[in-house]
Amino acid sequence: MELKRIVEAVLFVSGKPVTLKGLNKKLEGSTGAEIEGAMHELVAEYNYSDRALEIVEVSGGYQMRTKTDYKECVKKFVKEKDVELTRSILEALAIIAYRQPVTKREIDTLRGVDSSRAVKQLLERKFIEIAGRNEEVGKPIVFRTTNRFLEVYGLKCIEDLPTIKELETLEK
Numbered sequence: 001m002e003l004k005r006i007v008e009a010v011l012f013v014s015g016k017p018v019t020l021k022g023l024n025k026k027l028e029g030s031t032g033a034e035i036e037g038a039m040h041e042l043v044a045e046y047n048y049s050d051r052a053l054e055i056v057e058v059s060g061g062y063q064m065r066t067k068t069d070y071k072e073c074v075k076k077f078v079k080e081k082d083v084e085l086t087r088s089i090l091e092a093l094a095i096i097a098y099r100q101p102v103t104k105r106e107i108d109t110l111r112g113v114d115s116s117r118a119v120k121q122l123l124e125r126k127f128i129e130i131a132g133r134n135e136e137v138g139k140p141i142v143f144r145t146t147n148r149f150l151e152v153y154g155l156k157c158i159e160d161l162p163t164i165k166e167l168e169t170l171e172k
Contacts, residue, residue, distance in 0.1 A: 004038040017061030059150035092118035101142035
């Protein structure tokens, strides 16, 4: 079987991003360079064709997704996962994403209100995780974003977040 088609099939059935390292472990008889080459060929085929699907690099791996042009149509047939977040949860998530690792006290201070509920919801949805403890008095827990956060928001890595200047430009 052709390696590129095997990689395509794996991407199609996987609900999570597929890493090159993971493919390399499970696809015996193929080198890492061959697997990487097959992936890059697939990405190019899907992204530069007239298909309704694309292969995107997110959260340290690759994932097959419906192109955004077809989102509204597909929503009628597939129950969309509940990823809608309230304003308060989004505020807390933005603070964590841009300032990580960050304590709950820092989140509360920046928001001006208690963020316990927002942090709890983000932990439950696996958008954030406990990253350890700070060296401050009392050794408070610090939080950071997860690979799920990157996946849901279509980011390869946290550095792909827009800068504050880019966000200000969008507001104008």
